[in-house]
Each structure stands twice: as C-alpha cells, then as structure tokens.
Amino acid sequence: MSVVTRFAPSPTGYLHVGGARTALYSWLYAKRRGGRFVLRIEDTDRERSTDDAVQVILDAMNWLGLDHDGEIAYQTQRFDRYAEVIEQLLAEGKAYRCYASAEDVEAMRESARARGEKPKYDGTWRPMPGKTLPEPPAGVEPVIRFATPLSGTTVIPDLVKGDITISNTELDDLVIARADGTPTYNFCVVVDDMDMGITHVIRGDDHVNNTPRQINILKALIGDEADLPAYAHVPMILGPDGKRLSKRHGAVGVMTFRDMGILPGALLNYLVRLGWAHGDQEIFTRDEMIAHFDIANVQGGASTFDPEKLTWVNQEHIKAAEPADLVDELAFHLARHDIQDLSAARLAEIAAVQQARCKTMAEMAEASLFLFSAPAEYDxxxxxxxxxxxxxxxxxxxxxxxxxxxxxxxxxxxxxxxxxxxxxxxxxxxxxxxxxxxxxxxxxxxxxxxxxxxxxxxxxxxxxxxxxxxxxx
Missing domain, CATH: 1.10.10.350 (Arc Repressor Mutant, subunit A)
Structure with missing residues (x-):
C-alpha cells in the first residue's frame, strides 16, 4: 500500500506550533515510506477563513520546508463534489432531510438530559420502516443529516492510542449539509480523504470525538469491508504550567519564531521531539528525522513546550550548520535593520565568524551591525x-x-x-x-x-x- 498523508489546516488564523507538529509528523511519515504528503486547505467557514490566513499558512509551510505533493486542495473548490455525494447518500437512504429547528433540537437534548440520557437529536425526521414522518413545515429549508447506525460499535484504529471503541448509540445523526446547502466540516473531510486516497490521518487528539462520525460516513460510502485509513491522534502540547498551550505561553504563529531568530530546521527538530524519541538523541538533521521517525513511537501523553530548550536546540543547529546554510536567515534579520543587498559570499563569511557565538539568528544579525556603520558613541x-x-x-x-x-x-x-x-x-x-x-x-x-x-x-x-x-x- 502506498502511504498518503495529509495536512488540512483551517485558514482562520496563523499556523501555530501544534499544527506545525502535526504537519511535520504527517510529512515525515510519508517521506520515510516513499509516499505522498497532501496539503488541503479546509476553508468552508467563509466567515472566518481569509485569503490572508491562507497565505500565512503557506508561508509557514514554505519556510519550514514541508513541501507537499501535487496541487493544494481547497474545499471551497469542491462544493459540486460534496453536493454529488450528498445526493448519493440521500438516494441510498443513508441520509435524510430534517426540518427540525435549532430550538427543536435543543428541546430534544434538554428532554434527554431530564431522562438521564445522552443529549442528542432524537431522530424525528429519520425515515424508518413503518414510521410516518411529520409534514414538512412550509417555507423551511431542511438540513441534511447522516443516518448513523443505530446499533453496534465503531472502532478507531489508532496508531498512538491503540484501538478506541465507541458505541454507535452515543452518536447523533450528524448534520452533513446546512439549510443553505453548504456542507459541514465532518462530511467534507470524509469525502476529501476518500477522493484523495488518504491512508493515514495524523492529527491532534481534539479530533477523537469527530473520528467515529467520520468513519461511519466513510463506511456508508465505501462499504463496511473496505480498508479504512489508519488514524493517529497526537496528544496536545502544554505550556510550562501544565495548561493547554496558549498565547500567554508565547504560543504564537510559526513565523514569529523566525522573527525571534529560530532556524526552520531547529524548530522542526524541537517539535519532532515533543512526543517522539529515538534513543537519547536530541539533535536531528532533516534527513535523520526522515530516517528514524515512526508515528507508532509517538507517546500517548501530552508534551510540554519549553522555550529555553528550543533556544538550546537552535544554538546547536547554528553551531553545526554550514555557513552557506545560514545565509538566508542572516539576510532576513539584517534586512530588518535596513541592511540589504549583501552577497551570499559576504553573508557566509559573517556567519562563519559569528555562528559559534550566537543562540539565535536575530542575535547574530545584531552582533554584526558594527560591520555596517561606525560607532556613533562609545560604551x-x-x-x-x-x-x-x-x-x-x-x-x-x-x-x-x-x-x-x-x-x-x-x-x-x-x-x-x-x-x-x-x-x-x-x-x-x-x-x-x-x-x-x-x-x-x-x-x-x-x-x-x-x-x-x-x-x-x-x-x-x-x-x-x-x-x-x-x-x-
């Protein structure tokens, strides 16, 4: 089987370190196995998705050197395909039109809570043998719901957590198309993964609850006996205080790390070690990561982001680099001081002298400013x-x-x-x-x-x- 992985960010903000690690794991898994790595932009949320946010993601992926295979896929360019699959599910009785309002559904859930049951949609509009459906209310556009199996279990074959078994009775009949016809996230993901031949879905463990719903939709499309993708739900990254990584911990966009003077290879090295190890080795080249990485060796527990450790890794990469490999980043940081148009040879000459002395490329640029202007005053x-x-x-x-x-x-x-x-x-x-x-x-x-x-x-x-x-x- 040829391995196909994907990274599928939603362009609603910057690419953060958790997303970058997921992209890296997916990229490494495909690279080691001679497979394909697909980049898919999940931009169906038109209120929050912006072209600028898409570009931020693409810039970050390019800076990190996580190259994708084939053209970038955009979900907004696949609406006709989603509509086609929805019609297929309706025709096969695997999906149905539901006229319940948001208020109706909330009332159903409250009623279930009062009975001590799991709060969910009660299937009022789901066709069943011998059941008479209500008359559709005039002027109401229905949503389309997937007819989730009413019995049995769904097994998530998870390479990190081990098999996870979910009772189908715990699952709602998921809305797969809104009243205005736009498809929903969980449905689009399934169609995309199916059409793109994704064999391994590597993503954050905040998606675990989505996975059984997606598996059931996928089985409805390809059959119960067909091969499912293998899943790998990667644990979250925590801040030093043990809480979910956020802006207060410095959880900024990937490109901010460039502004700080972190090398792309050093950031990848640090991220790969947040949850994965190869013996006691700490410093990895890109080729070494590809040679040794296996998603099955990712730990099941959360990892802690340590800025000081990242700086140390970065310093080790700077010291070990060929000066020519530091030229682009040194030029970037010198340009922030309005020093531009230096030759690659001149930049490499500077890097060769400074690299043993500097923890970051920003520090290297600052330490080299004396070369470009005489001191205005003396310390x-x-x-x-x-x-x-x-x-x-x-x-x-x-x-x-x-x-x-x-x-x-x-x-x-x-x-x-x-x-x-x-x-x-x-x-x-x-x-x-x-x-x-x-x-x-x-x-x-x-x-x-x-x-x-x-x-x-x-x-x-x-x-x-x-x-x-x-x-x-």
Missing part, C-alpha cells in the same frame, strides 16, 4: 575600564602597524597587534580591548583578527584614527 563603562592615558598612543601604533600590512588576513593582523603590545610592554588585552571599543563601540566582538578581517582595511583604519582623535582629547 561609557567600557571606556572607563579600558581606555587609559596611554591608549591613544597604543591605538596610533596599531594604526601604523596595520597600515604597513601587505595582505589583510588574520595571521598577519594578529602578528601586527602582538608586535605593538610587545613593543609597549603590555599584554594583548591592553591592546585588544581598546581596538574593539574603537571599531565596534563596545568591548564585545569576535576575535580581533576575525573582527578586523570582516570589517576590512579601510573601515578599520578610519575607525582607529577616529578613536585616537576622540580618546586623545
């Missing part, structure tokens, strides 16, 4: 600590030694600075820290040779001369 604490009476003369000597270099490269720069320190009988720190302050405005930068190589000869010499003039006053 007062650093000046007080490191700039002494003799410092201007030392910096002037450094300026002279560097001006004489035939090649602007690390080893030569180091030797020139060391020569100034030895000639003045001071330690390297007495020279290096004033150089940093002169070039960056503060006492923190990469190593002196890396700092000067990145900054370049002309900018270095100009900033040193400015510092000599300022500190000599």
């Amino acid at each position: 007062a604490k650093a000046v007080k600590k490191h700039i002494k009476t003799a410092t201007p003369a030392l910096l002037a000597d450094v300026h002279g030694a560097l001006s004489d270099l035939a090649e602007w490269q690390g080893a030569a720069i180091t030797e020139a600075v060391r020569g100034v320190a030895e000639a003045n009988e001071v330690g390297m720190g007495k020279v290096a820290q004033p150089i940093r302050i002169a070039l960056t405005g503060g006492p923190v930068s990469p190593s002196i040779d890396d700092t000067l190589v990145l900054l370049g000869r002309d900018a270095t010499l100009a900033r040193l001369q400015t510092a000599v003039d300022v500190f000599d006053q």
Whole structure:
C-alpha cells in the first residue's frame, strides 16, 4: 500500500506550533515510506477563513520546508463534489432531510438530559420502516443529516492510542449539509480523504470525538469491508504550567519564531521531539528525522513546550550548520535593520565568524551591525575600564602597524597587534580591548583578527584614527 498523508489546516488564523507538529509528523511519515504528503486547505467557514490566513499558512509551510505533493486542495473548490455525494447518500437512504429547528433540537437534548440520557437529536425526521414522518413545515429549508447506525460499535484504529471503541448509540445523526446547502466540516473531510486516497490521518487528539462520525460516513460510502485509513491522534502540547498551550505561553504563529531568530530546521527538530524519541538523541538533521521517525513511537501523553530548550536546540543547529546554510536567515534579520543587498559570499563569511557565538539568528544579525556603520558613541563603562592615558598612543601604533600590512588576513593582523603590545610592554588585552571599543563601540566582538578581517582595511583604519582623535582629547 502506498502511504498518503495529509495536512488540512483551517485558514482562520496563523499556523501555530501544534499544527506545525502535526504537519511535520504527517510529512515525515510519508517521506520515510516513499509516499505522498497532501496539503488541503479546509476553508468552508467563509466567515472566518481569509485569503490572508491562507497565505500565512503557506508561508509557514514554505519556510519550514514541508513541501507537499501535487496541487493544494481547497474545499471551497469542491462544493459540486460534496453536493454529488450528498445526493448519493440521500438516494441510498443513508441520509435524510430534517426540518427540525435549532430550538427543536435543543428541546430534544434538554428532554434527554431530564431522562438521564445522552443529549442528542432524537431522530424525528429519520425515515424508518413503518414510521410516518411529520409534514414538512412550509417555507423551511431542511438540513441534511447522516443516518448513523443505530446499533453496534465503531472502532478507531489508532496508531498512538491503540484501538478506541465507541458505541454507535452515543452518536447523533450528524448534520452533513446546512439549510443553505453548504456542507459541514465532518462530511467534507470524509469525502476529501476518500477522493484523495488518504491512508493515514495524523492529527491532534481534539479530533477523537469527530473520528467515529467520520468513519461511519466513510463506511456508508465505501462499504463496511473496505480498508479504512489508519488514524493517529497526537496528544496536545502544554505550556510550562501544565495548561493547554496558549498565547500567554508565547504560543504564537510559526513565523514569529523566525522573527525571534529560530532556524526552520531547529524548530522542526524541537517539535519532532515533543512526543517522539529515538534513543537519547536530541539533535536531528532533516534527513535523520526522515530516517528514524515512526508515528507508532509517538507517546500517548501530552508534551510540554519549553522555550529555553528550543533556544538550546537552535544554538546547536547554528553551531553545526554550514555557513552557506545560514545565509538566508542572516539576510532576513539584517534586512530588518535596513541592511540589504549583501552577497551570499559576504553573508557566509559573517556567519562563519559569528555562528559559534550566537543562540539565535536575530542575535547574530545584531552582533554584526558594527560591520555596517561606525560607532556613533562609545560604551561609557567600557571606556572607563579600558581606555587609559596611554591608549591613544597604543591605538596610533596599531594604526601604523596595520597600515604597513601587505595582505589583510588574520595571521598577519594578529602578528601586527602582538608586535605593538610587545613593543609597549603590555599584554594583548591592553591592546585588544581598546581596538574593539574603537571599531565596534563596545568591548564585545569576535576575535580581533576575525573582527578586523570582516570589517576590512579601510573601515578599520578610519575607525582607529577616529578613536585616537576622540580618546586623545
């Protein structure tokens, strides 16, 4: 059997981390088995679904690198197909028209509660042998209800939770089309999964209650003996306080993590480990995730989102990356500081120097701003600590030694600075820290040779001369 999974978000807001993890699990399961991963936009809720929200989801999927197979499916483009299937179910007596109002249904449920029974629609309009239906009220457009089996059980073959058995007597006759003819969520999902040949449905465990209803509709369409999809209901993600992850925990859209400087691969690595493990391994490349992931190894309990752990994972990915692989994200963050149009080679050069020092790409960009503009002022604490009476003369000597270099490269720069320190009988720190302050405005930068190589000869010499003039006053 060829595996086909799907990710089917509703475009009513951003793609959050729970949805991203579901998409990742579905993508990995298909990739490992040489199958197909389908992206379906469930946009039938026209009041809440927007084109902007669709684009936010697509942007997030693209940034994460979760590529889909084939064209994107949009439910709003399939209304004719849904209407066709509804007519089929009506013709086969597996669905029926119901004229009960919302008030009527609520009264039925209240009556059931009063009798100590499960509150649900009582089947007033359901055709039954020997039953006479009420006369349809004038001017009322009916909803279409699915005729749920009145006896027996529905078994959910769940790869995470194990088989879940539900008594059909617990289930309502589900509305599958509203009075205005628009199909409902649970019905559309079934038709889509059937038509798209979905073999594995991986989604959050908040869908468990929907699944038996969907299975019954699917059986009505394909027969009781046909193969059902395998289901995997993934437990929710909790905040550090043990409550459902929400905005107060920082549960923001996926693209906000990009703004924070998280690498897409690091976010995927962190999300895959929220509920799944491969031995004690913590850091995974994309290929390693594909090679090892199995939905059957996802734990049944909820996972806790830990921002500090995500930052650690991100730092490990930054340190391990090829500098060229950091170029796009570094360019993105520098552009937020109005620094643009740098070559890929220049960006890779910066990343190679900074990657061992930074936890996030936002931090890397900020730590590299000194390369693009001379300091407007010098850090007062650093000046007080490191700039002494003799410092201007030392910096002037450094300026002279560097001006004489035939090649602007690390080893030569180091030797020139060391020569100034030895000639003045001071330690390297007495020279290096004033150089940093002169070039960056503060006492923190990469190593002196890396700092000067990145900054370049002309900018270095100009900033040193400015510092000599300022500190000599």
